[in-house]
Amino acid sequence: MRNFNWYFIISMINSCFLYSQIGINTAHPSAMLDVVSSGNTTKALRINNSNFEMFTISNNGNVGINVPNPTAQLHTSGNIRLSGLGINTINTGVITNDLSGNFAIRSTSTLVPQIIAGANGTDAVSAIQTLSSTSGIPSYTNNLLTRTFTITQTSMVNFSYQLGIDNIVSSSGTNLTDGASKQIGARLTWKAVPSGSSFTVNGILYTDAVAFMNSSPNYIKGFYYPKGNCSFVLPPGTYSVELKGYVYAYDNVQGIRATFGNSPYDRLDITAIPVQ
Amino acid sequence: MSKKLTALIFFIYSNFIFSQVGINTATPSAALDIVSKGSNYATKALEVNSASQELFTVLDNGNVGIGVSNPSTQLHTTGTVRMQGLGNTASNTKVLTADAIGNVTTRSTSTLLPQVFIGANGLDAVTTTQTISSINNIPTYTTGLLVKSFTLSQASIVTFSYSLGVMDVMGSSGSSTFIDGAAKQIGTNLIWKSLPNGSSFSTNGIICTSALPFSNIGSNYVSGTFYLSNSCPILLPAGTYSVELQGFVNASDNNLGIRASFGSNSNDRFDITATTAQ
Numbered sequence: 001m002r003n004f005n006w007y008f009i010i011s012m013i014n015s016c017f018l019y020s021q022i023g024i025n026t027a028h029p030s031a032m033l034d035v036v037s038s039g040n041t042t043k044a045l046r047i048n049n050s051n052f053e054m055f056t057i058s059n060n061g062n063v064g065i066n067v068p069n070p071t072a073q074l075h076t077s078g079n080i081r082l083s084g085l086g087i088n089t090i091n092t093g094v095i096t097n098d099l100s101g102n103f104a105i106r107s108t109s110t111l112v113p114q115i116i117a118g119a120n121g122t123d124a125v126s127a128i129q130t131l132s133s134t135s136g137i138p139s140y141t142n143n144l145l146t147r148t149f150t151i152t153q154t155s156m157v158n159f160s161y162q163l164g165i166d167n168i169v170s171s172s173g174t175n176l177t178d179g180a181s182k183q184i185g186a187r188l189t190w191k192a193v194p195s196g197s198s199f200t201v202n203g204i205l206y207t208d209a210v211a212f213m214n215s216s217p218n219y220i221k222g223f224y225y226p227k228g229n230c231s232f233v234l235p236p237g238t239y240s241v242e243l244k245g246y247v248y249a250y251d252n253v254q255g256i257r258a259t260f261g262n263s264p265y266d267r268l269d270i271t272a273i274p275v276q
Numbered sequence: 277m278s279k280k281l282t283a284l285i286f287f288i289y290s291n292f293i294f295s296q297v298g299i300n301t302a303t304p305s306a307a308l309d310i311v312s313k314g315s316n317y318a319t320k321a322l323e324v325n326s327a328s329q330e331l332f333t334v335l336d337n338g339n340v341g342i343g344v345s346n347p348s349t350q351l352h353t354t355g356t357v358r359m360q361g362l363g364n365t366a367s368n369t370k371v372l373t374a375d376a377i378g379n380v381t382t383r384s385t386s387t388l389l390p391q392v393f394i395g396a397n398g399l400d401a402v403t404t405t406q407t408i409s410s411i412n413n414i415p416t417y418t419t420g421l422l423v424k425s426f427t428l429s430q431a432s433i434v435t436f437s438y439s440l441g442v443m444d445v446m447g448s449s450g451s452s453t454f455i456d457g458a459a460k461q462i463g464t465n466l467i468w469k470s471l472p473n474g475s476s477f478s479t480n481g482i483i484c485t486s487a488l489p490f491s492n493i494g495s496n497y498v499s500g501t502f503y504l505s506n507s508c509p510i511l512l513p514a515g516t517y518s519v520e521l522q523g524f525v526n527a528s529d530n531n532l533g534i535r536a537s538f539g540s541n542s543n544d545r546f547d548i549t550a551t552t553a554q
Binding site for chain 1: 357429
């Protein structure tokens, strides 16, 4: 009986007789064993074996398992087993820990792919623009489709597009019959980038072109779909991209003319995954 | 009264003889052994308090609270949790998640990360061949060349990716003298073959498409293989979907027309992957 404590024994006996409950430092225990910290030490409860302190309750409410001076409400130092946990398929708060073992919730929106624009299987371009080109001067659509998005973390951003082109004729609107290869294309360009970006406004993210040639009175004038799919790692910031159609003819007689955006299957889909 | 006296005697007895303390037990099996009297959430086996608040609670039903005097789960905390020294894994497929009020459950990584539904194996996706022809501005389509079905248990971002080889491009009669100089069209459509009830899409509607113009006036020309490809992501609600990869040819002239074969090469691809929408 080291640490013999008369107060402890007296209150123990007292509560034993009166309530059949044990109080330590309290005359009115509200549990089988009710411990009220005296406040003279930093701990309300310790459980030790002969080698180390296994379990600790500090006066500030922190509980340590094999951690004598817990720095969190629950602080452990080894493996944890939580058997019998339920299973869900929808919770978006993932429990993560830092290098010191501190747990925190991380939203799945910062972990898995997110839709930034489109990805809905519907027509992305409702306007129509018609372009012509002759004599080696390409011609581009102007603000046919622009998408602006903001990313809050460095992300791998995937761009996917297809732009329908039809009514392919000569620059004057007659049938194209000169047998010269001309070009119809669609490119994705930077419309706005955050200050300090390594990309420049009007720079090309991705471009695609189809060679078109005809020398017969009857030919298929549409639809053709220049398309692209590319991924960029982008720092946080607000970006704007423009999907631009273009036509290009080298000759100065028939040239080329085509209409962009007429198809119901134009697409511009942007998805992003935060870089881990 | 005599019962309580017995309890006290046991307490003192065990204290002196075995250096073990039993509360409500005559035969403690730990240095401190507390046997609760009740079995429900309203009564407590143990509480540890500071001068001002209840720090630690063990209810008679086994629930443990840290900073929670009436814990509603086996372990109920209200503040930070630090687990130092956790092991690392590269293979566990369940992550811990918490709902809005802190209930912790597990979620399978298959409901969080991209999953392969179809293909994504680098193998030939189209093992049959179909030859179709068109003339006089009437397009012709392959029929059932490649149909794939998949079921989403949750709303997901589904990415479709395909590449379909087209070869033996010639006149509609099979003539190899494809020399009329008319721009004809070879293409592919990815279309909805079947949809869940209430879908905003319609059967035979196009998901994504691609086409090439093809014209020739030389006696020797390359008649194949060309690959029509595309890739697009679509957010889809839960349900069972079926999609068809369809080749097509279209010629406006009514003289030579066009004919082509789809699927005969060994590099056709059709891949579907999906990530649960979060």
